[in-house]
Amino acid sequence: MQIIRYIWKALDYSHSFMAWNLFLAFIPLVLSIFLFRFSQKRSLFWWFIFLTFLAFLPNAPYVLTDVIHLIDLIRFGFSVWIITLVLIPQYTFFILAGFIAYVLSVINLGFYLENQGYRKYVLSSELIIHLLSGIGIYLGRFQRFNSWDFVTRPIYLLKISIEQLTDKEPILVIIITTFVITFLYWLLKQVILGLELRFKENR
Numbered sequence: 001m002q003i004i005r006y007i008w009k010a011l012d013y014s015h016s017f018m019a020w021n022l023f024l025a026f027i028p029l030v031l032s033i034f035l036f037r038f039s040q041k042r043s044l045f046w047w048f049i050f051l052t053f054l055a056f057l058p059n060a061p062y063v064l065t066d067v068i069h070l071i072d073l074i075r076f077g078f079s080v081w082i083i084t085l086v087l088i089p090q091y092t093f094f095i096l097a098g099f100i101a102y103v104l105s106v107i108n109l110g111f112y113l114e115n116q117g118y119r120k121y122v123l124s125s126e127l128i129i130h131l132l133s134g135i136g137i138y139l140g141r142f143q144r145f146n147s148w149d150f151v152t153r154p155i156y157l158l159k160i161s162i163e164q165l166t167d168k169e170p171i172l173v174i175i176i177t178t179f180v181i182t183f184l185y186w187l188l189k190q191v192i193l194g195l196e197l198r199f200k201e202n203r
Contacts, residue, residue, distance in 0.1 A: 018094050021066060024059035024147070025098035031056070032105040036112035055147045057105060057129070058136025061181050063098030065141045067091065102133070102181075103188045130185065134178035135161070138170060 031053040039046055070091045074083055106129055110122040139145040139161065149157050164170040 017066070017069070018090075021059070021063055022094065022098055024056065025063055025101045026060075028053050028057040028060055028105045029101040029108075032108040036108040053105075054132065055150045057102070058133045058140060059147060060098050060102030060105060061133050061184075062137050062140055063095050064180070064184075065137060067095065099184060100188060100192075103185055103192060106185065107189060107192065126185070127182070130182045131174075131178050133181055134174045135165070137177050137181075138164070138174050142170070142173070 031049055035046065035049055035053060070087060073087055078087065106126055109125060109129070113119065113122050113125060139157075143160055143164065145153075145157060145160075165174075
């Protein structure tokens with residue numbers, strides 16, 4: 001029973017914010033399926049959902065920054081066995097699930113652009129999305145903004161964004177974050193598309 005309490009203590013710190021952050025990460029994936037896979041016409045409602053998609057999209061790669069909680073737990077003093085067998089697998093699954101939601105969301109956008117005859121804009125659109133996500137992650141992690149602040153506090157959000165994006169340190173953080181997102185996206189995109197191709201060949 002003692003070991004069970006010890007494991008539960010390790011898990012209890014993380015499970016609530018993990019569930020919430022994964023929920024937020026999967027919102028843009030669900031919206032991308034509606035927008036880019038099933039929706040045919042770009043109506044006013046479509047554009048509203050698209051803006052909502054953009055507002056929530058940074059929540060998916062945002063899970064990468066939650067590795068700081070794992071570092072805090074390691075420093076907390078849990079045994080090497082709990083860290084290796086419980087915490088690291090838990091955080092690996094959590095971060096991978098959230099980022100895969102991001103990759104699939106952007107892949108869906110590329111699929112839509114190709115179907116609309118805009119294949120040449122896929123790469124530039126991906127890069128813009130990565131940059132916007134980098135900005136969103138910075139505003140979320142360091143300035144503690146949420147996606148709904150676009151509606152509830154738009155003026156304040158714009159003011160802080162302009163102030164922050166004129167300083168060197170925030171710009172450097174955003175550039176590094178965007179680079180990490182771009183690299184991991186490219187890597188996982190190749191894996192996902194490769195698995196999709198293999199699945200089709202085996203059917």
